[in-house]
Amino acid sequence: MKPTIGTTSILDRQGMKRSDEAYLAGLLAKSATRFMLLADQKPVINSNAERTEATIRWLTRADIEKAGLPVTNDETLFLGVDRQSGIAHFAIGVTEHRTRNAPGVLEFLRPVVDLRTLAMQGVMSAEDLSIAGQAKALIQWHENARCCGHCGGTTLVKDGGWKRKCWACGLEHFPRTDPVVIMLVVDKKGNRCLLGHEARFAKEPKMYSTLAGFIEPGEDIDHAVQREVFEEAGIRVGEVRYHSTQPWPFPHSLMIGCIGYAETTDITIDPTEIEEARWFGVDEIKQMLAGKHPSNWWVPGKQAIARSLIKSFAEGKI
Ligand SMILES: [Zn+2]
Secondary structure, eight states, X not given: OOOSTTSOOOEEOOTTTTTOHHHHHHHHHOTTOEEEEEETTEEBEEEOTTSSOEEEOOBOHHHHHHTTOOOSTTTOEEEEEETTTOOEEEEEEEOHHHHXXXXXXXXXXXXXXXXXXXXXXXXXXXXXXXXXXXXXXXHHHHHTOSXXXXXXXXXXXXXXXXXXXXXXTOOEEOOOOEEEEEEEEEOTTSSEEEEEEOTTSOTTTTBOBOEEEEOOTTOOHHHHHHHHHHHHHOOOEEEEEEEEEEXXXXXXXXXXEEEEEESOOOOOOOTTTOSEEEEEEHHHHHHHHHTOOXXXXXXXXXXXXXXXXXXXXXTTOO
């Protein structure tokens, strides 16, 4: 099982071509070109009445113009070209504030659903989740990059949305991806793994998950894992092995999944980070994965890289 956001890349991002404004303008003019809208960063979708299935609602240029929204190089973010059909895909971010100036557009946009909810509910395909995740992370960055961090000047959109350039000092700004380590810590014999319960996690029934934290400037992955585990649970980790990654566009993180091999076992938690941490044996983990734990304790769902790490432990693949 793989996490679903970012597991597919059906679009060729064409990084070499997106600085060519005439090329992008040509794509924008094509009738087959597809646009997705995100209203306040929530994707506009198609959904059945029961909300058990959702797909991105792809629109044409004519649809967008009918809704009173501009289709210009500044407003459209180039996601890429479908590797098979050659059709170009763009995203447009709109805010509720802006849609007030385009009468009727709010009705036209419904339904919009928060991407995290769509991912957690598992109602969207990996392809659509991956594209929506790319659009969401990029739009979120634009929201926060309107001014130059160096001189405070206004920044202008370049390269189909993959760059902003300061109008005043010329400094170029690029979309951010924030690296996060997410680690399953196991004891030396591989018999037990360490999971934590944070205050923000569901309590009734209680959810446990892997520890995680941002990598700090100047830090490599191994040291980030060792530092975070010691800070949160007081456990010393030695060897660190890479497991897998998952883009997590909330707001624009990259989760780097690791296995950390513990050198100590006594837990001392940092109550400002987590409420509880404990060791779990394989049998108990299998119960939690199967939803058959006697106390109904559970672990994150299949859309999360945490579950992928925990499942590897249950299957003895660490
Ligand atoms: Zn500047």
